[in-house]
Amino acid sequence: MDYLHLTIAEIAAEHYLPEKRKRRRTNTVDGYESSIRLYVLPAWGEMRICEITKDAVQEWVDGLPGQCGPGGAKKAYKCLRQIIRWSIDKWGLFVADPTRGIEMPRQPLYRCETLTHRRLKRLIRGMVGCECEATLVLSASLGLRPGESYAIRWEQINWRTGMVPIRSTLQRASDGVREWPTKTVKSERDLYLPPWALDRLRQLWVDGGRPRGRVIGDYSPQQVSYRIGRWIRHHRLPKVTMRNLRHTWATIAAQSGVGIELVASMLGHTNVQTCYRYYYAMTRAAETRAQRKVSRRLLGKTCDDMYKGIVLTPSWPDRLQQAA
Template sequence: MDHSLLSISDIALNHYLPAKRQRRRTNTVDGYESSIRLHVLPRWEGLSIPEIGPDDVQAWVDELAGKIGAGGAWKAYKCLRQIVRWTMDKWGLFVADPTRGIEQPRKPAYKPETLTHRRLKRLIRGFVGCECEPTLIIEAALGTRPGEAYFVRWERINWRTGHVPIDGTLQQTSKGLEEFPTKTAKGERDGYLPPWALDRLHQIWVERGRPRGRIIGDLTPAQANYRIQKWIKENKLPRITMKNLRHTWGTIAAQAGIKIEDVAAMMGHSNIQTTYRYYYALDAARSKRAQKRVARRILGKTSDDMYKGILLKPAWPQALPQAA
């Protein structure tokens, strides 16, 4: 059989996706399939790999970026690229790769919406009595990913030390509710609750009859998230998503002067550059402090210090001529 004649649709649906489902997380492949069905197949489904040209792919990516944004367009492109290259490797096809050399659309800098420490405190205090208060406390106190917060179980919280193992994530997939390891190997870490969070969680645990199991109970992640957002709206609390609550923790930690390597480790980042990109913003105060140190190192703090002993002449007339 000449596999080079197979259409992109046939390859993606009958070969590529089934192969990926054997080795990748269900929710990961669900994401692939969604992008493939929404964006890849409408353009390429009836074509074979030799019928696709690089110029056509570049034009498709550029057009798609205008419709769904640069990020979504690049994700769709990577799905097409993976299908093509997987096919070439799988069956040893010696054909030109039409996905090579494609230029990525410029993406705007991603700036997550975060809360100040005062607004975060208001949010936490406003959740007293909410069914999902324990989940919000875990997220706000440890900076976990949402799925990691949903995964936490009551019996795994050490009430003496505050230790919480972060070693899994709970995800809603096409197969139902599934538990997976953390996103990356470095994502598996030890969290330690601050005293305020540990004491409040213990109070809730006792009030609820010392339950076992997940702190979200029988709720799914989607149900827990819905109830959290509903509580925020009904009680007029600072608006924030669970994902951006994690970003809030990272931002406040960096602003508090915690070493960026420690912030990365505590958040489970596999690459410290991610931490720098999101949380290490050089604010005005730090910029001015840095400039003062550099100035002292050069010669002094003022213009007189810098140009001591030099007669400075103005480069313009002392008085400007009056208009006629």
């Protein structure tokens, strides 16, 4: 078969996506397929790899942010790049890669919505009585990904030490709700519940008749998220999504002085830079503390301390008087 004559649409539908579905999580490949269908195929679907030029790809990437934003543009480009490079490696094609050296549009700094420690405490206290309280307690106290908190089973919680092993994630995709391995190998980790969370979860477990199985019971991830959101709205609690509970935990941990490397390890990140980029947020208090330490190193906190023994002439008030 002459693979050089296959179009991008044929490669994607008949070879690339089926191959990926064998090894990747369904919801991950669903994301690839959506981006390919919406942005890659309309531009390149009828073309062969040898007909695509670097300049044409650059022009396409430059125009994508107006359609799907910088993040969507980056994802669409990566999908096209992966299809082309996968084909070159798979079939040993002797063809230039037109996706090399493409400049991506600048992405705005990502700022996640998080709660302060006081608002988080108010949220946790306000969730008492909610049917999905246990899931929120797990997420708020361990900084879990939503799918990781949905997959936890009661029998996995060590009631003596508070250890909770994170080994899987529960997610809905085109083939239904399925349990998958964690996102990366580093995401497989053992976390420990703080005493307040361990005691509250034990109370919920005993009051529920010491059940076995998933903490969310028979609910799907979407049903849990909906019920928590509805409870928050009805009781006028601080609004936060399950995903942003993870952001909140990480930000509070970093602000409390926990080393960023430890925060990244507890979050299950492969690269500490990911934690720093997305979860560590500077606050006024943190910046003020940093400036105070630097000022002390520079022999003083005030202007008089800094310039002690030096006559500052003319002073700013004198200059203003002369100008008037």
